[in-house]
Amino acid sequence: MNPRVIAAAWGLPVTVAFVLVPLAVRDRLPDPMATHWGNGGRVDGSMSFSGFVAMGLLLWGVPWLALLVGSGWAHARREGRMFWWGTLGFMSVFAPGVSLSTLVANLDVPVWTAAHLTAWHVIATLAGSAAAAVAAGYLARGEPGQPPSADARPPRLRLREGERTVWVSRVTNPWPAAVAAAAGGGVGVLVVLRFLGSGAGAVLGVTLPALVIVLLLGLLSASVAVRVSGDGVAIGFGPFGWPARRIRLRKIDVALSETRHPSQVGGWGFRGLPGSATIMLRGGECLIIRYRSGGQLAISIDDASRGASLINALIAERVEQ
Structure with a gap:
């Protein structure tokens, strides 16, 4: 079934519950309500009943709508599927858990300052949210993405004997x-x-x-720079290219160029799953480095096809020597 249909069918009754459940116990709640607790479970913030309902709808509704909009791109790759379903599972427990815990803490108290939130409410909400995220992401992971065929690999540059070539590219967010x-x-x-x-x-x-x-x-x-040379691949972060990560050619099996988007890998920034890491600063062309050990690293970078071609040429040259 279409994941967008599933999310919509699940999210609509959850959204309605954020309104109907508080209304059902409205006469047993103080107004304003306690909505924030500090150290030791002491209440230190309040909100009107209508504000509490609106806050709950925003806490659930904004990420839910964002997931609906991004469901297409997110399901193109295993990483995106796991992140999408994991986020839906997490929010499906976390947002209702926060709302329900707040309602229980305010139930039948004369004034909001008398409301008390127990540690078990917080622990149960966080643990349940984490468990739901892991379970949803794992169960919906599907099959791993199929590697491109040999024909899909970028062309290998022809290096003249003794020629030394360097490729450098940078991308900024x-x-x-x-x-x-x-x-x-x-x-x-x-x-x-x-x-x-x-x-x-x-x-x-x-x-x-x-x-x-x-x-x-x-x-x-904010920025990442990649340099390919006979010494391997150097990845520098920030305006000064430091810290830097270096990958020796002997560790690389093949390099590819693919188009990927943040929704397919779990968002922007430094993302990672076991055996598959991504440096995603912008959607589009990415340099894919596949290791001999079986893992891979994806880097969003301009002119990635040329960089991959040089890596493959340098690997071939190393094998031939």
Whole structure:
């Protein structure tokens, strides 16, 4: 059956339940309701009844609609299928679990400040969500993607005897770069505030490290560069190409070029499953490196076909020597 039909048939009654279940116990709930708890299970935030219902619908409805829209591309590959069904399984337990736990905590209490959320509610919701994600992803994994036939392999470059050729390509995603720039600006502001002796020392002490981490992660995931030469394949991250990962030619079986999209591999960034890792900064042409050990690495990079051709030529040259 079409996965989009299954998700729609499952998601519609879940969406309705997010409205009908709270309405069924409306007269047993305080208004406003407790909706956030801090350390020790102490309530520290509230929301109106209508706001609580709207929050639940958003928590469930946004990812559900996103899964419906992206179901076509996601099911083209095993990684995408596992991520798609795993996400649906996770949200099908997590979102109702959060809503139900909040309702139970508020049930029959006189005021929202008296609501208490037990640790078991949190543990059960998280454990059930994780179990549902693993089970759904595993059961819906299907058959692994079929490797391209020999005819589909990119042409091998003809290298003259003694000729040394190098291929270099880079791809950039502007969104992580923008996030890094915003975090860098925030770091600059906080440094100035600290230099001026601002009284918000506690806030600065917590926020500054978090912004530095976001800055570093944004820089590392904003761009990737690939260099192919007789020494192997070098993959550099960030604007300075560091850190770098190097793959020796003796470890590579074959290189290919394929078109892949984030929805097929589980999203943007550094994605991975056992034996299959992906560096996905943008959808489109990807360089596929298949190892002699059986695993593979996919990298979204421009001019991937030419890079794969050079890798295959260098491997053949190494075998012939």
